Amino acid sequence: SQTIHQWPATLVQPVGSPLSLECTVEGTSNPNLYWYRQAAGRGLQLLFYSVGIGQISSEVPQNLSASRPQDRQFILSSKKLLLSDSGFYLCAWSVINNEQFFGPGTRLTVL
């Protein structure tokens, strides 16, 4: 069966510090991978998606970047965090035309 992992589960970082969130998927090959952000009390915003290794599409201009160094690994990064980067970050995977399955999420607080 497929599983998706995210770490860390929670993170508190100062403004201006770097960020690296990791997402890995097990039990499937060549999945589509996604990063979403959910601000407090709000819906989900798609940040990045990837259909293959090294292929990243950005949905909104922002202070973040994503990379996919391996088939089942998706990394969300920032060189300098802003206060507005605080939120709940969710990674998801899918195969074409099927439902997305979400990871447990990372709660990021930027102080």
Added chain:
Amino acid sequence: AQKVTQAQTEISVVEKEDVTLDCVYETRDTTYYLFWYKQPPSGELVFLIRRNSFDEQNEISGRYSWNFQKSTSSFNFTITASQVVDSAVYFCALSGGSYNTDKLIFGTGTRLQVFP
């Protein structure tokens, strides 16, 4: 442009009541998919259902049922005999079939509180 509207921000019911969560969508695609997800307090999104645009049959799964009506662009979700464990935020989502990336467009969610 694709859009999902969940007009109900928050609903409160007493246990055993039936409750319907509304979802209205907009899309120009002829092939598309609709989804419902549940987000309990833990935060992880739990997949509930996927429906493609060519299948308008209503679906029932235990206490959950979904009513898909293309004529009104709606995909409503009903919980029968609600329970406290149903308390969560519920998201409706839409994806287009025209692309191979299956980007989901989420509504803003409806927070359901079921009181004992």
